[in-house]
Every structure is written in structure tokens, then in C-alpha cells.
Amino acid sequence: MLRDALLVAGKDLRIEARSRVALWQVLPFAMLSLVLFAFALGPGQLALRQAAPGLFWLAVLFSTVLAVQRSVAIESGEGTRDGLRLSGIDPAGIFLGKASAVFLELLVLQAVLWAGVTVLFGVHLRTPWLALVASVLATIGLASAGVIYGALSAGLRVRETLLPLLVLPVVAPVLLAGSRAWAAAIGGSVASGVSWLRILGPFAVAYLVLGLVLYGPLQEAS
């Protein structure tokens, strides 16, 4: 399964690197979201600093939808969809590979976004390891849930409009726990941050396991 996952992740990342959609569309979209949120909150530095973690994670969530749509689009044609089913690759390996590719894309996006938050909002992390652990756990959950719902909507004509409706409510706990954990990392409040990791961790594990189990049946149904 790991060999299959590496193969699929490598293929998806190579396609993304060549198409440059993530670079020229997803990343600018995320940055634009941050700037617009800042405009909406006004020029007050205090309000911006307090809202920074939430705005950061909102931008990540919206970008997740775009990244998952791209991941689904790679196999949206009849030929590639059938080709993957006939390839001999374990469906759990396909899930793990696609989720890993989305995970890596989102981690890179978060690094760039955080640089934007630092510049735009003047916010600095006092406990970086806490933010890093929160990001990794949250991103595992986002990528796993996104790929599951991507597979669910893959065969539908309305998948592009349906996907945000399916994904965004489900990943609301990540928005909440991710924002609070990052707020704790900014404030240096480790105990508070760790308590929010207790939501992000089980969420990540639950959707990872669900994806490994359900991806095959979802692929058949789509």
C-alpha cells in the first residue's frame, strides 16, 4: 500500500508542478483571501492580530477545497478514472497517495500564508512547535476528509459546486481547533494549545482510517 501511495502521490505532485495551478491559482487565492479579510476588519492592528489565527485557517480551508478539486480533476476523464481502477493499485494506496499530495501542497501553502500573516498583521509565533504540530494534524484531517468527499463527488456533474458544501461543514472542527491552537502558539499558552491538539489528532486519525476503508467503495460508486 505504501508503494502504491508513493506512486500516486508522486504522479499527482508531478502533474501539479507541471500544470502550476497550485502556484498560480490556489496560492494567490489564499493570499487574496487574507488581504480581503484584513480589509473587512479595518486598519486596527489589535483586531487584526486577534483575528489572525482564524483568518489564516479560513484561508487554508477555502484553499483546501481548491486543492481537492484539482486532485479530483486529475482523474476526471473517463480514461484516467478507468485507468486508475484497472491499474492494479490498491484503492487504499490511491487514497493515501492523493491525500499525501494534497497534504504536502497545503503545508507549503500554509508556510507562505503564515509569512503573509506575519507581514500583513504583524503577528509572531511564540511557541512555533505548537503551531507546527497543530498544522500537521489539521492538514492530515483536511487532506483526508477532502479526498474522501472528492471521491464521493467525483462522478457527478455538479462536483465543483457540491464539494465545498460537503467539505466545509465537515472540517469546521479543524477551523475551530486549528485557530485556537495557533492563537495559543502566538500567545505562548502551551497548555491551552495542547488541549486543542486533542481535537485535531482524533479528527486526523478518524478521517485517515475512514479514507483507507471507504475509498474503494466510493471509487466504485462514482
Place this chain on the structure above:
Amino acid sequence: MAPAVQLRTAVALAGRFPALAGVDLSVAFGEVVVVVGPNGAGKTSLLRACAGLMPVTSGEAVVLGCDLRVDQAAVRHQVGLLGHAAPLYDELTAAENVRFAVRALGLPAATAKPALERLGLVGRLARTPVGRLSAGQRRRVALAALVARAPELWLLDEPHAGLDAAGRRLLAELINEAVAAGTCVLLSSHEPDLTVPLADRVVTMAGGRMAAEQRGGRRAPLAALGAEDTHVA
């Protein structure tokens, strides 16, 4: 030896519509069977059902020893389906697409090279993203992946589409070589001039059923075909 494909009154549904409405077909290893018939006759559905992509809901369907009614997915990695839409990624090069296909089966990436060379996909052509290739060149890439994976059953849906004269000759050679090695080939076509000479048998489908069967060019001269029509349904 059990046949490669054994269908008895096989029914397969496309939604609520019976795409296959009781098909009887047996194909041995090392045999080429060409399926002809009008649009909507069920040719593509037959190939997709044999590939385990369309569920067989009743009757008997055993392909390469896998009972499709029990586990249709079990046969998938053992067959090679060349459909209307090629299973290729536009952003990857021809060589990368073929390497992905062979590595998915657990074969070494080097397995792709002889197949690419056999299909004339060398040099700059092998390094070109598939999205920039012509329809015929894309067809060659898909064929290279098929040859490299060397499945026991080839399911070819209109395989001549997009191929030039040289490509068609090459396809005929590849089919003959595969059959000589014991591979079973099931091929659907609207071009009997090109496919009947390659066939051991030609079956005609209509309304999701087998309507007639005759010998193909590998067993009888083309001129004799008309005299050997045998209606089976």
C-alpha cells in the same frame, strides 16, 4: 484449459438499461474475437463488463478465472483495456505515462522502455507531455502501456481510431505477436476491413445480445466469410 472469457446469458446494467441482455460468448487463450454491430449494440459494454468495470447482474461471467459476479475488481489488473478515452495524463510525458502504468503493477520502470521503442516513442517524442501529442500519437502511448503491462486479455475498443496506416500495421503486428504468446484479444470495431483479417471469429451484436457469428480472416479467406455466416440468436 478453461477459456479466457466465459459468458453465459450474462446481463449487465448501465443504470436501469440492460446494456448486455443475455450474452453468450466463450473466448480461448490465443484467440482473437472481433465484435461488430451498430452503435448501441453493446460492444463497449461487453468489453467494460469483461474488464470488471460494469457489474454483471445475472448469468455466468468468468474472465481469466475470476467470477465477475463474486468479485468484479479481481480481474481488473489482469486485463488491458484500450477504450475510446486513453488512460493518459496530459501533463506527464509519454515515457512517464507508460512507466506509471507498469509501476502500478509492481513491474520495474525499465519494463516500459522496450514497449516505448516498439511503438516508435523514442527521443523527443517520449519526453513530450501527452497533452501536446496528436490523437494517433496518444493512441500509440496507450498501446505502449498495454504492451508493457502484457496482460493476458486485451480488450480493444475501436483500436484503429486515430492511427495512421503505419500505426494500423503496427497494431496488427502487435496483436499477432500477443496472440502467438497465448494472449486472448477481444476487439470491437466499426471497421471490418481492418479487423476481420486479424480475427479467428467475428461476432455480431445487436440489442445487447450476440446476433451472429462467423469465421474471421485468420481461419478463412475473406472471400469465404459471407458463405459461413452462422446465426446464433
